[in-house]
Every structure is written in C-alpha cells, then in structure tokens.
Amino acid sequence: xxxxxxxxxxxxxxxxxxxxxxxxxxxxxxxxxxxxxxxxxxxxxxxxxxxxxxxxxxxxxxxxxxxxxxxxxxxxxxxxxxxxxxxxxxxxxxxxxxxxxxxxxxxxxxxxxxxxxxxxxxxxxxxxxxxxxxxxxxxxxxxxxxxxxxxxxxxxxxxxxxxxxxxxxxxxxxxxxxxxxxxxxxxxxxxxxxxxxxxxxxxxxxxxxxxxxxxxxxxxxxxxxxxxxxxxxxxxxxxxxxxxxxxxxxxxxxxxxxxxxxxxxxxxxxxxxxxxxxxxxxxxxxxxxxxxxxxxxxxxxxxxxxxxxxxxxxxxxxxxxxxxxxxxxxxxxxxxxxxxxxxxxxxxxxxxxxxxxxxxxxxxxxxxxxxxxxxxxxxxxxxxxxxxxxxxxxxxxxx
Numbered sequence: 001x002x003x004x005x006x007x008x009x010x011x012x013x014x015x016x017x018x019x020x021x022x023x024x025x026x027x028x029x030x031x032x033x034x035x036x037x038x039x040x041x042x043x044x045x046x047x048x049x050x051x052x053x054x055x056x057x058x059x060x061x062x063x064x065x066x067x068x069x070x071x072x073x074x075x076x077x078x079x080x081x082x083x084x085x086x087x088x089x090x091x092x093x094x095x096x097x098x099x100x101x102x103x104x105x106x107x108x109x110x111x112x113x114x115x116x117x118x119x120x121x122x123x124x125x126x127x128x129x130x131x132x133x134x135x136x137x138x139x140x141x142x143x144x145x146x147x148x149x150x151x152x153x154x155x156x157x158x159x160x161x162x163x164x165x166x167x168x169x170x171x172x173x174x175x176x177x178x179x180x181x182x183x184x185x186x187x188x189x190x191x192x193x194x195x196x197x198x199x200x201x202x203x204x205x206x207x208x209x210x211x212x213x214x215x216x217x218x219x220x221x222x223x224x225x226x227x228x229x230x231x232x233x234x235x236x237x238x239x240x241x242x243x244x245x246x247x248x249x250x251x252x253x254x255x256x257x258x259x260x261x262x263x264x265x266x267x268x269x270x271x272x273x274x275x276x277x278x279x280x281x282x283x284x285x286x287x288x289x290x291x292x293x294x295x296x297x298x299x300x301x302x303x304x305x306x307x308x309x310x311x312x313x314x315x316x317x318x319x320x321x322x323x324x325x326x327x328x329x330x331x332x333x334x335x336x337x338x339x340x341x342x343x344x345x346x347x348x349x350x351x352x353x354x355x356x357x358x359x360x361x362x363x364x365x366x367x368x369x370x371x372x373x374x375x376x377x378x379x380x381x382x383x384x385x386x387x388x389x390x391x392x393x394x395x396x397x398x399x
Contacts, residue, residue: 213343249279300337
C-alpha cells in the first residue's frame with residue numbers, strides 16, 4: 001500500500017472537517033470515498049429510527065463525472081438494519097464487507113442483492129465494498145456502499161483488502177465530522193421548530209426543501225457564471241443552512257397576524273413585511289460569512305427583480321423606528337436572496353396551505369416562467385429550469 005494514499009486521506013479529512021452542513025458533507029464523504037478506491041458509483045445511508053435511510057446516490061456511469069453524479073432520485077427509501085440486505089448486514093455486524101460479484105452471492109449467506117435499481121436504470125452492479133460508519137461509542141450511525149471498482153483502463157474489477165483498509169480508515173475519521181454536522185442540523189431544526197410554533201407554514205420539511213432547492217439552483221448558476229468548483233463547494237455549504245433560516249424573523253410577528261385564517265388587512269400585511277428585518281437582526285452581531293449570508297437572505301428574500309418587493313433599502317437594521325424603503329431592484333438584490341426567493345415561492349405554490357390547495361406542477365413552472373424578469377432574476381429562473389428534475393426529486397424526498 002502506498003503511503004501517498006494515507007497522506008491523501010489525511011488531506012481529505014482536514015478539508016471535510018470544515019463542512020458544517022450535513023447534506024453537503026455526506027455528498028462529499030461519498031465522493032471522496034469513491035475516489036480513494038477508484039469506484040464508479042456508491043450510496044450513503046444514515047440510521048434513522050432503526051432503519052438505514054438513503055441520503056445520496058452517486059453514479060458516474062449514469063449521471064456523468066464525479067462533480068455531477070450526486071442525485072436525489074432514489075433517496076426516498078429505507079431498509080431495515082438486519083442481515084437480509086448487504087448494507088443492513090454491515091450495519092448489524094459492524095464489519096466491512098467485500099463482494100466480488102453481487103449476482104453470485106453464495107446461498108449460504110444470509111444477505112442478498114436487490115437488483116431493482118439495476119433493472120430500473122439498466123445499470124450492472126458487480127463489485128461492492130460496504131463500510132459501516134461507527135462512532136467512538138461503538139454505535140453505527142450509517143453505512144457507505146461503494147460500487148464497481150475500476151482499474152486504470154476503466155474495467156470493473158474486485159475491491160481488494162487494501163481498498164477495504166483505506167475505506168475503513170477514512171470512515172472512522174469521517175464519522176467525527178458527520179456527527180458534528182448532524183448536531184448543527186438538529187440545532188437549526190430546533191430553531192425552526194420555535195418558528196413553527198408561531199407559524200404553522202414554517203415546517204421542517206419546507207425549510208429542508210428550500211435549502212436543498214437553493215443549493216441545486218446555485219450550483220448551476222455558479223458554474224454558468226464561471227465560479228470555481230472550490231468556491232461553489234464552500235458557498236453551498238453555507239447557503240443551505242442560511243436558506244433554511246430565511247423566515248426565522250417571523251418569531252417576532254404577532255400571533256394574530258401569523259395565525260389569521262383569512263386575508264391580512266393592509267396594516268397587518270405591512271407589519272408582516274417586518275419579519276425580513278427582524279430575521280436579519282438575528283445575524284447582525286457577527287462578521288462571519290455564514291452570518292453575512294443568513295442576514296442577506298433573511299432581509300432580501302422578498303425583494304423582486306423589478307423593484308416591487310420589500311423591505312427595500314434599510315440604512316440601520318437596529319434603528320428603533322424602522323421604515324420600509326423602496327424595493328431593491330435587479331443586481332442590487334444579493335444573489336443568494338434572489339435564489340432563495342424563487343425556491344421559497346416554488347415550494348409555497350407546490351404545498352398545501354390553509355388558504356389554498358397545492359398547485360399542479362405544470363402551473364407552478366408556468367408561473368415561474370411568467371415571473372422571469374418581474375419577480376425573479378431571469379438567470380436564476382434559467383438555472384432553476386435546467387435543474388428541474390433535481391428540484392422535483394427534492395420535493396419528493398422531503399415531502
């Protein structure tokens with residue numbers, strides 16, 4: 001085994017230790033695990049309520065190269081932690097498992113291979129390396145499964161014991177970062193649950209979807225605008241969490257407004273607009289990039305591209321007597337707020353609300369087309385349309 005491989009793993013671990021968002025982290029962990037052993041595809045699971053929940057699926061053969069291989073398409077599934085599936089067996093026994101050919105597993109083994117994905121996608125799974133994610137309390141928190149090792153010529157081969165050793169080494173250290181990111185997500189969701197007590201529309205599912213939509217839109221928009229992969233990866237980590245907190249300022253709005261079963265009066269609607277400022281105030285005491293982005297999004301996600309949004313220009317967020325200014329327009333609205341504005345509206349239109357039924361998917365997309373250049377930045381709409389399949393998959397995953 002080359003020492004350079006171990007040095008490379010240490011470098012990767014240092015890089016991922018700075019990732020705060022659990023989704024961004026899991027996607028990167030799976031990607032790096034595959035690179036370490038030169039594998040074509042893989043899945044990562046987390047244990048939730050005694051089941052293994054699919055979090056990410058990556059497949060270079062089906063979805064393109066490494067950077068474009070992450071997909072939500074098959075992630076709304078779970079499997080029991082038992083010895084009947086390969087991943088379940090690894091989680092149950094806390095041992096890594098190498099299988100040379102999943103279609104020729106001995107009948108004496110308790111586990112078997114589920115070929116449903118292969119049949120649906122016309123893909124052929126052969127070699128599989130399955131590694132449990134075990135924390136320092138010897139608790140399994142998940143599994144990553146790496147599929148189809150490849151040689152230098154691209155031919156599918158079996159995984160080796162060296163591959164298993166490297167993957168285990170990587171997994172043992174990656175768990176530390178994963179648990180920290182899970183804790184961060186739980187704290188964010190607790191903050192949102194406080195807002196949910198005040199505003200029934202502000203649910204965990206809604207904010208998870210808005211965060212995920214925003215990341216997918218941003219990745220496409222950023223690549224189109226020549227932003228480097230390194231910067232994209234850094235920004236999307238912060239963006240997901242900041243986007244999830246876009247409406248946290250509603251905690252300062254009166255219950256008589258938030259829970260009113262009917263159209264708001266003009267006075268009530270004007271008061272509701274101030275949730276953007278109250279939210280921005282929560283992130284105004286720190287100079288971190290995360291606080292800066294969360295403040296920008298909270299303050300500006302109701303601005304409109306044509307200048308007809310709110311709250312407009314605010315000179316001093318901490319001023320006791322606030323007045324709403326004229327709406328910001330075009331590029332004066334920060335790009336992250338422009339993205340979250342579209343993501344938030346899309347999810348609201350797709351969702352059941354006490355005042356409306358969910359709109360049909362086609363009607364929602366037609367509306368967003370119509371609002372391009374008015375409510376929404378045309379370049380953001382273009383990116384949104386280009387990642388439509390991912391957007392719909394996210395809707396299904398968190399619905």
